[in-house]
Amino acid sequence: MASGSEDSGSDIDGEILTDDEDVSSDDDDLQFPEGGRGPWIPVFDQQNYVRDHIYDFITDGPVGPINRNIINPQPIDYFENQLSNGVTNLFELLTNETNRYAAQFFRQHPIHNLPPNSRSRQWTDVTLAEMRTFIGLLLLMGIIKKPSVESYWSTNCLLSTPAFADAMSRNRFQLILKFLHANNNENIPARDHPNYDPAGKLTEMVNLCNQGFSRNYRLARDITVDERMVGFKGRHHMVQYMANKKAHRWGIKLWTLSESDTGYTHQIVVYKGRQPQNVVQYPNGLGYHTVMNLVQPHLEKHHHVTFDSFFTSPKLCHDLLDLNTYSTGTVCVRRRGMPRSYRNLKLPKGSTKVLMQGSLIAVHWSHRRAVNLLSTLALPRMENHANSRGQDNEVPQVVSVYNRTMGGVDLGDQLISEYTPDIRSLKMWKKVLINLLATAEVNAYICYKRNRNVLRKMKRLDFVTELCGSLIQVVHNERRIGRPPQNTPARLQGRHFIERVVGGRRKKCRVCNARVRTWCPTCLVGLCLGHFRRYHSVVHYEE
Numbered sequence: 001m002a003s004g005s006e007d008s009g010s011d012i013d014g015e016i017l018t019d020d021e022d023v024s025s026d027d028d029d030l031q032f033p034e035g036g037r038g039p040w041i042p043v044f045d046q047q048n049y050v051r052d053h054i055y056d057f058i059t060d061g062p063v064g065p066i067n068r069n070i071i072n073p074q075p076i077d078y079f080e081n082q083l084s085n086g087v088t089n090l091f092e093l094l095t096n097e098t099n100r101y102a103a104q105f106f107r108q109h110p111i112h113n114l115p116p117n118s119r120s121r122q123w124t125d126v127t128l129a130e131m132r133t134f135i136g137l138l139l140l141m142g143i144i145k146k147p148s149v150e151s152y153w154s155t156n157c158l159l160s161t162p163a164f165a166d167a168m169s170r171n172r173f174q175l176i177l178k179f180l181h182a183n184n185n186e187n188i189p190a191r192d193h194p195n196y197d198p199a200g201k202l203t204e205m206v207n208l209c210n211q212g213f214s215r216n217y218r219l220a221r222d223i224t225v226d227e228r229m230v231g232f233k234g235r236h237h238m239v240q241y242m243a244n245k246k247a248h249r250w251g252i253k254l255w256t257l258s259e260s261d262t263g264y265t266h267q268i269v270v271y272k273g274r275q276p277q278n279v280v281q282y283p284n285g286l287g288y289h290t291v292m293n294l295v296q297p298h299l300e301k302h303h304h305v306t307f308d309s310f311f312t313s314p315k316l317c318h319d320l321l322d323l324n325t326y327s328t329g330t331v332c333v334r335r336r337g338m339p340r341s342y343r344n345l346k347l348p349k350g351s352t353k354v355l356m357q358g359s360l361i362a363v364h365w366s367h368r369r370a371v372n373l374l375s376t377l378a379l380p381r382m383e384n385h386a387n388s389r390g391q392d393n394e395v396p397q398v399v400s401v402y403n404r405t406m407g408g409v410d411l412g413d414q415l416i417s418e419y420t421p422d423i424r425s426l427k428m429w430k431k432v433l434i435n436l437l438a439t440a441e442v443n444a445y446i447c448y449k450r451n452r453n454v455l456r457k458m459k460r461l462d463f464v465t466e467l468c469g470s471l472i473q474v475v476h477n478e479r480r481i482g483r484p485p486q487n488t489p490a491r492l493q494g495r496h497f498i499e500r501v502v503g504g505r506r507k508k509c510r511v512c513n514a515r516v517r518t519w520c521p522t523c524l525v526g527l528c529l530g531h532f533r534r535y536h537s538v539v540h541y542e543e
Helices: 026-031 075-082 090-108 128-143 162-167 170-179 200-215 286-298 314-322 397-405 408-418 428-449 460-476
Strands: 222-231 239-241 250-259 265-270 304-307 326-330 352-357 360-366 370-375 382-386 392-396 518-520
Touching (some): 090 200, 128 162, 128 170, 128 460, 200 265, 200 428, 222 397, 222 428, 265 428, 304 397, 314 370, 326 397, 360 392, 382 397, 392 397, 408 428
Parallel strands (some): 222 304
Antiparallel strands (some): 222 250
16 A cells, blocks of 8 residues: 655565575566466666557446435535435335334343343334434534543533534433444344344445445546554454554455545445455455455446455556556566566665566566566656655656546545544444444535535534434424423523512521522512522522
8 A cells, every 4th residue: 555755755565575585687577478368578768668559438427426406405415415326325225124123132132131221122113204303413423522422412612512402312312322223133143144244234324325325426437445444452253453543453444346536335345354255256366356346337438446466466567557547556576477587686776677468567666675566557668757845756657647646545434534533442343333424424425525616615513413413403393302302490491580588587598598689579588689589590490
């Protein structure tokens, strides 16, 4: 993956692979062709290297958001489109499956067997409006960061956020969070079943979101395949560790297909971890299978796909080109089909070596570290490129192309992490659900920004805030959720006047207990001048 560099014009960081073998000669590349693609041939005149005809990108219509004929669309419209496949939407799925799971739970745990103080005793079926409010509050937690769920309902004047209590009671929110489900448990095979799927609880909602992501956006030519980590440190078969991920080293890995320029997430595949049958399922390797699976709907259109060394191989690049799809990626020199002469190759800093195999070029560039790339689109010639400090450096064009097009997933990750709620002690699949909601919000904002009919664009924070308000507002229009308001005391209603006690003994002030000669004849309580207003305007006047 692309990463920052201080002393170069490139964002690329290659990898140096060493072994105990002798450096192979160029003759090895000529004598041992692999895969029936012919030998690797040296390219001596790199500056004048010319490719065969590069075909124009084929698209079914204008790239970008697909117009859904919405008049004066609002943030909520873009967001709902992302979570709908045209038949149903994620709100309906979560509502139905949450109520189904609650019914299954109470069949196994009757209410009369629950502890007297159990919150579950208060459960009633969640409505669609409640689920929308619940999702709105989840997204709002991504804007307003607090240490715990309970703190959002704090009545402390320094910590309070009244919007949460106004929308839904804390107990109701936590009840919905407890019973939240996106799949029917009865349809998920047991762990010891041959057809057990560790991602069974994710399948239906991921498929629905993928349909929404793809039906609302038409990709440009440059697209990116990469991994995304959803932070999770719990015990689960699918948990992965990636040392190079600074934000989340432990978590669930998602394979993603994104647009390079905008970071729009078009497709997501959940990695289920190493399976015993993987060798049979993926004869060409997991990376090859992942790329082919994600780009399958986009083949034969002359897209340009960029990926990192986990995925790249000569076979993948050749097979994509056979399907009229160009590719560029960093590559491990020991990958099957790579030139043997690149192993342990040491060149002076700044120099390159280029080999070609048909339309595929393999570029070895000696940078701060050795960098190896494959491409069926870019050229090996050197060109000037300004680094992060504005200094011009000569880099191979293939490096510039890689750095320009590889950042799609990383850009999407950056946008997603900005306003993703961090709720601890959640089950794995709920963490993925929150990531999907954040992804839908980012995709919705990208569609909004690229809508030419919107003259004055909102900033991202304003967009998300208005989106949350629209989701929560649905319940406000129907009924308030939570504890019903108690009857307002008479002392807080109507008009009250302070009068002097005529005759008789002094009265005790109801607020400060001082002996006074003034009172409220309507409330029939003694009150001093200093506390008359407080008693008639504050609910808890004694505090």
